Amino acid sequence: MRLLTDAGPSLAAHQACHGQLRLANRQAIIDEVDHSGLLGRGGAGFPTARKMRTVAAGSKPVVLGNGCEGEPASGKDHRLLSSHPHLVLDGLQAAAHAVGATEAHLALHRGSAALPLVRKALAERRDVVQVTVHEVPPRYVSSEESALVNLVNTGEARPTFTPPRPFEQGIRRRPTLINNVETLAHLGLIVRHGADWFRSVGDPEEPGTQLITVSGTVVEVPTGTTLKALLGKLSGLQAVLVGGYFGTWVSAAQAHDLTLTHRDLRAAGGALGAGIVVGLPEASCGLLETARVAAYLASENAHQCGPCFNGLPAIASAVKALALGPWDDATMSDLDRWLNVVPGRGACRHPDGAVRFVWSALSVFAEDVARHRAGQPCAGIQAPPVLPLPRPTSGGWR
Amino acid sequence: MRVRVNPIDCTAHGLCAELLPEWISLDEWGYPAIDDQPLPAQLVRNARRAAAACPTLALRLERE
Ligand SMILES: Cc1cc2nc3c(=O)[nH]c(=O)nc-3n(C[C@H](O)[C@H](O)[C@H](O)COP(=O)(O)O)c2cc1C
Numbered sequence: 001m002r003l004l005t006d007a008g009p010s011l012a013a014h015q016a017c018h019g020q021l022r023l024a025n026r027q028a029i030i031d032e033v034d035h036s037g038l039l040g041r042g043g044a045g046f047p048t049a050r051k052m053r054t055v056a057a058g059s060k061p062v063v064l065g066n067g068c069e070g071e072p073a074s075g076k077d078h079r080l081l082s083s084h085p086h087l088v089l090d091g092l093q094a095a096a097h098a099v100g101a102t103e104a105h106l107a108l109h110r111g112s113a114a115l116p117l118v119r120k121a122l123a124e125r126r127d128v129v130q131v132t133v134h135e136v137p138p139r140y141v142s143s144e145e146s147a148l149v150n151l152v153n154t155g156e157a158r159p160t161f162t163p164p165r166p167f168e169q170g171i172r173r174r175p176t177l178i179n180n181v182e183t184l185a186h187l188g189l190i191v192r193h194g195a196d197w198f199r200s201v202g203d204p205e206e207p208g209t210q211l212i213t214v215s216g217t218v219v220e221v222p223t224g225t226t227l228k229a230l231l232g233k234l235s236g237l238q239a240v241l242v243g244g245y246f247g248t249w250v251s252a253a254q255a256h257d258l259t260l261t262h263r264d265l266r267a268a269g270g271a272l273g274a275g276i277v278v279g280l281p282e283a284s285c286g287l288l289e290t291a292r293v294a295a296y297l298a299s300e301n302a303h304q305c306g307p308c309f310n311g312l313p314a315i316a317s318a319v320k321a322l323a324l325g326p327w328d329d330a331t332m333s334d335l336d337r338w339l340n341v342v343p344g345r346g347a348c349r350h351p352d353g354a355v356r357f358v359w360s361a362l363s364v365f366a367e368d369v370a371r372h373r374a375g376q377p378c379a380g381i382q383a384p385p386v387l388p389l390p391r392p393t394s395g396g397w398r
Numbered sequence: 399m400r401v402r403v404n405p406i407d408c409t410a411h412g413l414c415a416e417l418l419p420e421w422i423s424l425d426e427w428g429y430p431a432i433d434d435q436p437l438p439a440q441l442v443r444n445a446r447r448a449a450a451a452c453p454t455l456a457l458r459l460e461r462e
Contacts, residue, residue, distance in 0.1 A: 307427070345429070347404070
């Protein structure tokens with residue numbers, strides 16, 4: 001274990017386990033991160049060094065750690081922030097130092113149980129770069145990076161039109177490095193132990209370890225671990241959700257040999273996302289699970305972009321009809337059209353993720369679709385929900 | 399050149415699809431669906447007019 005050690009959350013315990021944080025010169029850190037091959041752990045798997053270089057080249061950069069963990073089925077960031085906050089805070093300092101930032105920000109959902117723990121950890125430290133903690137409205141799109149920049153700039157956590165992307169022009173128009181808190185925790189170790197150490201485990205192209213949330217339990221595994229090894233056995237499961245609600249369903253048969261890498265999952269039409277894996281038991285109805293999530297994602301649109309705030313509710317109600325009826329053939333052709341017309345037309349990728357998730361359900365649960373359409377929904381519609389959904393938020397965007 | 403819409407600013411007036419029908423169609427909710435290929439040279443003039451006519455200035459021509 002690299003991140004999830006036995007060390008307690010205090011600074012003393014952290015330093016006893018990992019040693020003091022000593023930072024080399026800026027350029028050396030970025031080169032080391034480059035050699036390490038570290039990819040972002042927030043979902044897209046973007047090379048961290050590349051973002052750092054761009055931001056470092058700009059004037060008066062800013063860094064922001066993204067600890068919101070907007071994916072309902074993910075628990076890794078919360079686990080890191082509450083059990084190993086100093087690893088994240090070391091990474092945030094290292095990132096600030098490397099890009100030449102004199103201010104740092106850390107974003108968590110409002111109401112998160114990790115907030116007081118993070119504040120306590122910050123109070124124990126004597127950091128060179130001061131860290132401002134932001135409480136973000138607990139909504140799915142509010143932790144998208146342009147929404148976080150918008151929150152700091154204007155108080156409203158809704159995505160903005162890009163370009164400029166945050167790494168070009170972000171907080172107070174300065175180039176802003178935004179990284180997931182797990183990415184930062186790995187960075188906190190790379191500056192201590194070096195790139196070769198980091199690369200010594202995991203997939204050669206996407207090295208290191210990664211945190212995976214398996215049906216609510218957080219584990220640290222080498223990148224490239226197979227789904228089969230992770231889940232132990234696949235018997236009793238009809239499908240696996242990989243990548244959270246920005247990811248896809250994968251059939252149990254297909255899941256067998258898949259590794260948890262961006263490469264493999266992209267090739268299979270899916271996404272590793274933030275490392276979320278949920279097995280769907282045979283007794284459940286994949287279409288109903290999908291309908292619930294589609295309704296949630298629709299309700300979480302920011303009401304800004306027409307194709308998203310019209311398209312996602314339309315898609316969600318069609319999927320619900322597919323799961324529970326009443327069903328007619330026009331619904332299928334409507335759904336098909338909406339799934340084709342909506343992607344790529346929002347300011348952020350929220351609609352694209354929702355569409356990909358629904359597409360994957362139609363293909364993985366194709367037999368169920370045929371049965372439901374024939375008026376024979378599966379018994380699984382009585383089963384309790386498997387995929388977690390937060391309670392509906394009534395709050396606004398501030 | 400490419401034509402892009404800022405989907406946050408767009409409020410579905412639909413003028414762009416009238417002025418540049420070769421490149422822009424409207425979805426069933428009235429929002430423009432735009433071909434994201436490079437714009438052919440002969441359409442640039444009309445694209446400029448469409449961008450200038452957009453009531454919310456949501457339509458823009460972007461150099462690559
Ligand atoms: C709708 C939406 C929600 C997102 N929510 C999160 C989130 O909760 N946490 C996170 O780290 N990244 C989230 N992201 C990705 C961020 O925009 C950004 O890419 C990420 O924080 C960059 O960190 P990384 O390079 O270390 O992966 C979200 C993206 C989208 C489109």
